[in-house]
Amino acid sequence: MKSTTMLELLFLLALLSQPLPGTAKASPDQVLDVLGKKLRVDADYYIIPANGGEISLESSIGESCPLHVLVVKHSQGFPLRIAPVKGAIRVSTDLNIMLANYDSRCPNYSVVWKIDLFSKEETFVTTNGVLGHPGSNSILSWFKIEKYEDAYKLVYCPTVCPSCKHACKDIGIYVYKNREMRLALTNIPLKVKFQEA
Template structure:
């Protein structure tokens, strides 16, 4: 009887430990995505017509909006910081901060965050978030990367706050605003990307 119990416990521990770490996110060449390393996020379909991700202020004031460029522009490089900064590899379905490299015209952080846009009537991705410091006050700063049939998508579904009551979980896709800018916002139609190391 003790042998059966020991084998059962060993099996449960083995299954639990293998599921505890999700698969790594891979770049376009099959290498692991690493924290703090610069990558371009380019559309998995339609590259040439649509480019990488950029910051736009358009006719509005700050914060700058995260948008998709037109044409074959690579956009701005991104870096990813996992919720546990000691982890060097970015993994699927885990909370990460997403950050543009370089300065912004708005003199604020380049960390992505979610903010409700009254004109669009959607939650849109802008910059000005806080890096790290997981909890209820920074909930809007955490995104996840999930696999699709043709690449990877960004998802807003933070799990950094276990006691927060209601957390939205939706895909991030391209939504056309009233100025014709292709902005990143919560959407039922996710956009897929490949990551290229800069």
């Protein structure tokens, strides 16, 4: 009799620990800046690499547009705007990253980041992406922010494309032509923090 009551109690506890059908899952954590404040969709931020430098946009040596996203030492960097697919800026959710202001160097290109399939070996982060509109024409423009050690990292792994899971990769640094530290798909993530501009 006593063992039956104990089994019933354990079963009841297990049942109560399960989410009820139709209830929403808890939302992922919101991304925080260096001061511990939640990132806002109406604010501009600097993405600060943990090992120093700033995120900048530059045309490549011998090229003009689109602009490449680089880590540059001894530079102010550019303020960026982060636009989630919906709601607040949260970890593990699709979002666009873009220059906060117009850039006259490439007037016919958008300032939204995207993955540029430069070659089979090199996949860089550049501009001229598509803002919003989840679908096949914007698939290369969706990024995520993930927790990484005591900071964050950027990844390319768009949930808006369920069949793209095989393409998930960290954003890190690729030293291009022994000079430019370009952001690219890599096996070693770039640890970053966010500071309001």
